[in-house]
Amino acid sequence: MAKARTQFICQNCGTVHPRWVGKCEGCGQWNTIVEEDPMGGIGGGPGKTPKKGRPVALTTLSGEIEDAPRVMTGISELDRATGGGFVRGSAVLIGGDPGIGKSTVLMQAAAALSRRGHRIIYVSGEEAVAQVRLRAQRLGAADTDVLLAAETNVEDILATLSEGKRPDLVIIDSIQTLWSDIVDSAPGTVTQVRTGVQAMIRFAKQTGAAIVLVGHVTKEGQIAGPRVVEHMVDAVLYFEGDRGHHYRILRTVKNRFGPTDEIGVFEMSDKGLREVTNPSELFLGERNSKSPGAAVFAGMEGTRPVLVEVQALVAPTSLGTPRRAVVGWDGARLSMILAVLEAHCGVRLGQHDVYLNIAGGYRITEPAADLAVASALVSSLAGLALPSDCVYFGEVSLSGAIRPVAHTAQRLKEAEKLGFSQAVLPSASADLPKGAGMSWAEMESLPDLVARIAGSKGALRQKDDDD
């Protein structure tokens, strides 16, 4: 018999190498290559004749769907992130750092669904039954009919799930603990995880049960080991948040059945996660509006406006190369704003350290934050506080022009609701509300903004001369 050839597979990105190497050519990670049996010991390989196929029954697009296609938890922030509930027959991957609250949110979801009469099975591979029970008690879920198992073997899990009535939702916590008899590799390797996940997805498609898979995330922010899993599932949600803060955000990264820009916001309490229906109040809660360098950004997350504070500190540097540090925003985008400020507005920052932080550990991905960032930077450099009742949004282009962004009316409405009375926004913005309780200044270019904040650059000049 021909010797089974082994392959060397990167545990980070799944790239296959013919021999062992220290650094993966696919993703550039070090020490991620592991020797695995490519066929995973699953029949196959040279010399074996494949099983003869059996025709399947073809069907039409129209036809009966037994139940409602979605199972709603009633936890509105979770339902929002999944696009209106878990879809029957689909697989959802929930990723996040260890300890962020994945098991907690899923136990709460399981309890809520169980109370609505759904059959829920929670398979924990990481914790013993007693530990899961303890958490359920803490969450006030111990009296529900959630069925529990502590198991990691894929075949045993499938056999268990196939018994009795079909479950409406199955939670597998986590995919890194899954292992299958038919694969020789160690648990947690790409082949094992892939095989386990594939088996679970097949079960979901065959039975119509919704499957939720929990996956840990590495320091680099990827689902640990197999990014390949992201391609296999129907939806990917990331649970993020800062250990120093209580709130957690469930962010949709991929969704075959719904929008991908929605977030669900929660607050971690001693009795589990609480929904936060108005995130702006949470993010603006600890605001000190009198200090220079703080600008409130009126942002959008999917269909919902979210107000957050952008904080900047611009200080003379003592180093040869000034520091640029960003938390919660894109570093490349900050460099771009700094370059535009230097090139078009005469704001010299070459001798200054620049620190930028999004308050509360929140992360902004929208380019519409450019204007708020620029305002915070100029405000800090000039040492002049911005008006505390003003919000900022707009995209800055390389030419220094300020470009309109979508959802102007919604942003303004949210700002007004939270007690703001002014806005600085791009000129030529569409859908400006008529007769609203807010006043706004339309900015055509970044120099206009600098002049508005620093008073025709007088404050900046003086500060530069002081240095």
Ligand code: TYD
């Ligand atoms: P957990 O859901 O176990 O995280 P993950 O499954 O993502 O690894 O959450 C663990 C953290 O949440 C832990 O630090 C304790 C905290 N926690 C609370 O603050 N309140 C609670 O009610 C629960 C259940 C957990």
Ligand code: MG
């Ligand atoms: Mg857990």
